[in-house]
Amino acid sequence: MKSKMNFLLLEYAINAILRRGKKNIFILLIFSMLVFLLSSVLFISDSIKLELNSVVKSLPEITLQRFVAGKQSDVSLSRAEELLSIEGVKSAIPRIWGYYYFKVAGVNFSVVGIDAFEDQYKESLQKIVDSVDVGVLEKNSGMIVGEGVKKVLEENYYKDFFNFVTAEGKWKKVTIAGVFSSDISLEANDMILLPKNTAYEIFGMDKKMATDIVVKVSNPKEIPMIVSKINLLFPDMRAITKDDIRVSYQNIFDYKSGFFLSLFLICAFTFFIIIYDKTSGLSSQEKKEIGILKAVGWSMDDIIKEKFYESFIISFCAFIMGLCAALFFVYFLQAPLLRDIFMGYSKLKPDFILPFSFNVEMLCLLFLLSVPIYIAATLIPSWKASTLDADEVMR
Amino acid sequence: MTLTPEIIAILMLDALFLFFALIAFVLSLRILFKWDIRSTQPLQYALEKQSYLVSVIIKYIFVLKLPLFLFYIFTCNKLSNIITGAMCASGVVNSVDFGLYLMVFKIINLYLFGFWLLLNNADMKDELSPFVRMKFLFFVIAFIPLLLEIILEISFFASLNISKIVSCCGTLFSLTSASYLSLLFKVDSSLLVGLFYFFGLMVLLGYILKNIPVFIFANLMYVLFSLIALIVFFSTYVYELPTHHCPFCLLQQEYYGVGYLLYISLFVGTFYGFCGGILEMVTHKGHTKFFKISLFFNAFYLGLVSLYPVAYYLKNGVWL
Amino acid sequence: MIKLSHIHKIFTQGNTEVVALSDISLHVKDGEFTVLKGASGSGKSTVLSLIAGLSRPSSGEVLVEGKAISKLPDNFSALFRRENIGFIFQKYNLIPTLSVRDNIILPLIPQNPSEEVLTHSVNHVMEKFSIAHKADMLVKNLSGGEQQRVAIARALINKPKIILADEPTANLDAKLSNELIAILKQLKEENTTIIVATHDPLFFDLDFVDAQVEMKNGKIV
Ligand SMILES: Nc1ncnc2c1ncn2[C@@H]1O[C@H](COP(=O)(O)OP(=O)(O)OP(=O)(O)O)[C@@H](O)[C@H]1O
Ligand SMILES: [Mg+2]
Secondary structure (H helix, E strand, O other), X not given: OOOOOOHHHHHHHHHHHHHOHHHHHHHHHHHHHHHHXXXXXXXXXXXXXXXXXXXXXXXXXXXEEEEEOOEEEOEEOHHHHHHHOOOOEEEEEEEOEEEEEEOOOOEEEEEEEEOOOOOOOOHHHHHHHHHOOHHHHHHHOEEEEEHHHHHHHHHOOOOOEEEEEOOOOOEEEEEEEEEEOOOOHHHHOOEEEEEHHHXXXXXXXXXXXXXXXXXXXXXXHHHHHHHHHHHHHOOOEEEEEHHHHHHHHHHHHHHHHHHHHHXXXXXXXXXXXXXXXXXXXXXXXXXXXXXXHHHOXXXXXHHHHHHHHHHHHHHHHHHXXXXXXXXXXXXXXXXXXXXXXXXXXXXXXXXXXXOOOOOHHHHHHHHHHHHHHHHHHHHHHHHHHHOOOHHHHHO | XXXXXXXXXXXXXXXXXXXXXXXXXXXHHHHXXXXXXXXXXXXXXXXXXXXXXXXXXXXXXXXXXXXXXXXXXXXXXXXXXXXXXXXXXXXXXXXXXXXXXXXXXXXXXXXXXXXXXXXXXXXXXXXXXXXXXXXXXXXXXXXXXHHHHHHHHHHHHHHOOOOOOOOOHHHHOOXXXXXXXXXXXXXXXXXXXXXXXXXXXXXXXXXXXXXXXXXXXXXXXXXXXXXXXXXXXXXXXXXXXXXOOOOOHHHOHHHOOHHHHHHHHHHHHHHHHHHHHHHHHHHOOOOHHHHHHHHHHHHHHHHHHHHHHHHHHHHHOOOO | OEEEEXXXXXXXXXXXXXXXXXXXXEEEOOOOEEEEEEOOOOOHHHHHHHHOOOOOOOEEEXXXXXXEHHHOOHHHHHHHHHHHEEEEOOOOOXXXXXXXXXXXXXXXXXXXXXXXXXXXXXXXXXXXXXXXXXXXXXXXHOOHHHHHHHHHHHHHOOOOOEXXXXXXXXXXXXXXHHXXXXXXHXXXXXXXXXXXXXXXXXXXXXXXXXXXXXXXXXXXX
């Protein structure tokens, strides 16, 4: 049983597949299509997850939001000072930011207020801020925008300035002083950076307030401790930790790919039936062949083995084909059509590039989801074939 | 209920296993009751053919179950990322009351199905098919733990609650743990480690004396005490942390997947020792090849696991 | 040695039973050449397939080379067939879309021989039956006579002790039939046990035939 690989049998199996080319090409194509869809969906979701994770990594450890009557409301700047007194808190940075709805294009920009003398709450932002002179921005009433924003504005004939409508309903003209591209394209794409004063004006906020406060801690293991202390100090504030965000992201995407996978299961079941049908319907020529093989001394085991080789070769080829096609489709062509369904982001978002993410675990997962189904569908037909009476050949 | 792609893959394969195992079960029952090797009736010929289907099905299940076991642990490891509190697979496994039983059933089933294949092999090598009844009776019995495993697995994933906070391996494998695992830590670890080496020696002795019952017993105890000694003693040297006892973290990449090497060699070693020994008692035929494999892998495990404390001592001049 | 004792073979098709053989006893010694004759449907092919272990009797026992082939499990009867029995069929029964060489090696595949053994045996039989020059041609492109030789080469590649031929000349013209008979004669001289099932009168008065057995309606007369 545990003899070495029988290459003659393998060769025979390959020959047998080629001899029944039409039937097998049909099966090969459907199966690789199935693998292709499955891998594409999983690649896209994995890739987006990777992108989001890198976003999450750069997020502050704790974000504090104030809730009044169940709605998020502004936080007084003085609280940032008080937070610093909690042991383990490295910094507490108030943020002024919000969404600005650009009605004409029907998109949301995220508007972030920046300050020359303050540390930014994350590195990528800091880099952008370092590269511009916030003082000059302030003087000229300028802003710098993400590439996606720039594109949308240009489409609407705003070449070098933009008119915000402030909370008081007045026009506020802001010139575009620069464009940034960020390596973390997913969120930077729709971002507008402008001086804090301008942001206060657009949002109509009190200058003693901030949208929320981000807290950095020296030791990540202390986070639960610090959160409980903050809760004591400010019962009206809700702390969102990095971990919370990571888990909710992961959930959303597992849920979405779970949904697609359930669809896949239905396809797979249908496929199971098709394969079963195709492989159990033997032509008289095939029956005769099995009779010949038995007459020349093949056992049932040999025939089952040969059939197994056949189905393994077909499913493995289809697996590789589908996989390569999916790799090409997702990472080279950037998954046209499919990614739109999958992401459901605003128009701005799809501009980012799906980062390459492929590993052994993914390979195992895809393999386990596809090849065993094929083999399973051929188990009973192969056995049936091996039990055929050999006296077919005697007539 | 969370449906990650990994969970769907496992559940789908479970459904396939269930479907095929049911077919095999029904056929096995038929064979068990109707088999008559001297009969020349069409029924007997049909049964002979069906017995091939059963063995094809069992081979299919076993061959997939081996990698699937590793995949299950990998899935739990991955789930530990989204379950609060869990740092590795052990937190996930223990997040549901019967998680540990599921694990135990999974391992037992690997031994059972592997043994079936050995028995089948021995049966097929004999013109008289002397073990037909035995192997189908064995499958009819082994079907129950398989069924239990599948039911447990489905309910395990169904009741997995990602918002529930679970304990991490640090508390599970410690003196303070509420489970009976904590009992282990009350016993002097040198006694447990001593027993581990003792049964290791006993395996060798059983082999030299060619005493099959001793060999089987020694292998059984060896696998038990290997795991216990690994948890209470050896794992701390792998992690180089006196308080870290988790048997799952060994599988993580930081330790170069040494866990896979350890567990696979332990499984192969004790499988051939235990199941090969029983096979020899049943068939009354020599299976020295199995015993050699068993001895080799058991010794490999023992050597590898002992290497860690020794290396630690040489490096730091003290024991943990 | 081939020994059939009190063989019955009944085919059931739905509710109807066809008695193909009833109480057949036959003894063929090693190296004997036996001709099974009888009208169509008399059960000749059924006897051959029982001897080869391709089908099993409804009652009775088939002993071949001292082994009760009808009682062997499938993998052993296949092994036995592979090592001891060569089949020559009425319609050649080759796989038309495989090459000559691939058809001839079919009986060797399950035992997974080394490349040298394989090449040696296949070249040996191909030369013996002078088809080596067509080794890589597809069988369907060969003439009838060549196909016949391929079929014989395949039957003989394992150097079987027993040759079973089921109406080997039914599709051959007189010249090819005589060639085949010459080959069978040579095999007989090499001490091969041969059973030919046929109603071709060509076989009835050959000088090297040891026994002629006539069948009628599933019985030996
Ligand atoms: N698989 C089968 N199912 C049902 N009946 C069968 C089967 N095989 C053979 N028979 C019947 O058994 C009888 C003997 O058939 P067999 O093929 O042995 O005859 P034969 O002597 O070889 O005839 P021919 O000269 O035509 O080849 C026939 O009546 C045939 O119909
Ligand atoms: Mg006939």
